Amino acid sequence: MNTPARPPTHSMLAWVDARNGVAGDMLLGALVDAGTPLDTLQQAVDAVMPGTVTLTAAEVRRAGMRACKVDVTVLVDDMPHRDWTVIRAMLEAAALKPVVKANALAVFESLARAEARAHGIAIGDVHFHEVGAWDSIADVVGVCAGLHALGVTRIGAGPVGVGSGSIRTAHGEIPIPVPAVLELAQGWNVLTGGLGELATPTGMALVTTLADPIATLPDCRVVRVGIGAGSRDDAGRPNVVRLVLGDAEGAAAPIAHETGAAWVLEANIDDLDPRLWPGVLATLLDSGADDAWLSPILMKKGRPAHTLHVLCGPGSRDGLREQVFALVPTLGLREYPVTKHALERLWRPVVVGDREVRIKLGLRGGRITTAMPEFADVVAVAEATGRDVRHVLDAANAAAAAAGYIGGGDSSAFGR
Numbered sequence: 001m002n003t004p005a006r007p008p009t010h011s012m013l014a015w016v017d018a019r020n021g022v023a024g025d026m027l028l029g030a031l032v033d034a035g036t037p038l039d040t041l042q043q044a045v046d047a048v049m050p051g052t053v054t055l056t057a058a059e060v061r062r063a064g065m066r067a068c069k070v071d072v073t074v075l076v077d078d079m080p081h082r083d084w085t086v087i088r089a090m091l092e093a094a095a096l097k098p099v100v101k102a103n104a105l106a107v108f109e110s111l112a113r114a115e116a117r118a119h120g121i122a123i124g125d126v127h128f129h130e131v132g133a134w135d136s137i138a139d140v141v142g143v144c145a146g147l148h149a150l151g152v153t154r155i156g157a158g159p160v161g162v163g164s165g166s167i168r169t170a171h172g173e174i175p176i177p178v179p180a181v182l183e184l185a186q187g188w189n190v191l192t193g194g195l196g197e198l199a200t201p202t203g204m205a206l207v208t209t210l211a212d213p214i215a216t217l218p219d220c221r222v223v224r225v226g227i228g229a230g231s232r233d234d235a236g237r238p239n240v241v242r243l244v245l246g247d248a249e250g251a252a253a254p255i256a257h258e259t260g261a262a263w264v265l266e267a268n269i270d271d272l273d274p275r276l277w278p279g280v281l282a283t284l285l286d287s288g289a290d291d292a293w294l295s296p297i298l299m300k301k302g303r304p305a306h307t308l309h310v311l312c313g314p315g316s317r318d319g320l321r322e323q324v325f326a327l328v329p330t331l332g333l334r335e336y337p338v339t340k341h342a343l344e345r346l347w348r349p350v351v352v353g354d355r356e357v358r359i360k361l362g363l364r365g366g367r368i369t370t371a372m373p374e375f376a377d378v379v380a381v382a383e384a385t386g387r388d389v390r391h392v393l394d395a396a397n398a399a400a401a402a403a404g405y406i407g408g409g410d411s412s413a414f415g416r
Contacts, residue, residue: 024139
């Protein structure tokens with residue numbers, strides 16, 4: 001297993017390879033293998049249900065592949081079924097980091113909605129049987145805490161292997177994939193084949209709630225790889241999930257042009273101390289928003305206010321909704337779908353003095369449309385050298401122009 005990873009300084013992508021299936025404990029194993037301290041996961045779980053379960057990790061082999069297996073062991077004898085309202089109250093009362101709590105709530109709500117649809121009942125009446133109470137809380141909270149600990153700001157996942165055959169449950173023998181997995185898989189690519197249940201409801205909920213569908217590993221600078229094992233060891237199929245951590249901003253290749261569905265969340269706020277807004281926006285961006293911004297408005301009775309706007313992908317919407325409710329004093333928000341068109345983006349370094357500043361390029365049709373120094377790098381150089389930020393920015397722009405990184409330039413000239 002890898003040593004603990006330092007939090008990244010750039011935008012960190014986590015890509016999940018779930019072609020051989022996915023379960024909550026497999027994702028926990030992948031996170032620990034990628035560098036998340038087991039104690040970090042245990043502390044998060046203890047914040048929700050102290051003294052109830054313990055996590056242990058060990059290196060195992062699955063079809064000849066090395067992997068990390070995390071086991072969730074229950075420490076109490078009383079194991080009643082828990083309904084969604086009870087689990088939601090436990091999560092809301094827990095002393096978790098806001099993004100971890102918001103993501104865990106979103107995942108469990110997705111689970112509850114899938115179970116409600118599968119059984120034809122109200123969401124408040126859902127009792128967690130196969131998805132359990134204690135072990136599923138440990139899986140969901142642990143995965144959300146582990147992603148946060150690694151500094152992940154965006155999650156993608158490829159097609160999910162779901163298996164075949166049938167499984168015996170509290171409701172009798174049912175076909176694989178089970179109804180809750182099929183509900184959660186709507187809009188997602190799945191792979192059939194492989195004997196038995198390869199994707200559990202908990203694993204499917206974590207992937208489809210937290211991740212955007214990205215069929216193959218995107219262009220990035222690979223930072224870490226974690227491999228998490230399931231319980232079975234099938235000779236012909238490694239029972240593992242692979243988690244690839246990549247620094248997209250440090251990649252040499254461009255981030256592909258994106259056109260697809262996105263969502264905008266909005267809320268009108270007139271009673272938040274304005275000094276808190278920078279932190280609110282930063283938290284939303286760190287929690288997976290593609291963008292977050294404010295618009296000044298005038299509300300009834302002449303009250304000045306702001307509209308908070310959050311742009312995000314479908315996989316981030318539920319978690320960011322919970323985050324907005326946790327961060328600002330609003331009684332509601334509105335959501336609407338949009339189509340997002342994103343240019344190819346490429347980071348290229350230039351040298352200012354003896355220090356590096358990254359230039360962010362926007363590319364379209366083989367031409368550079370925009371070229372902008374990364375302001376955080378400019379500030380870092382200014383602080384390190386004692387120069388004025390404005391002068392460092394001018395020098396970075398000049399260095400970019402000298403390297404050919406200018407609007408209208410030919411992007412093929414520097415080896416895209």
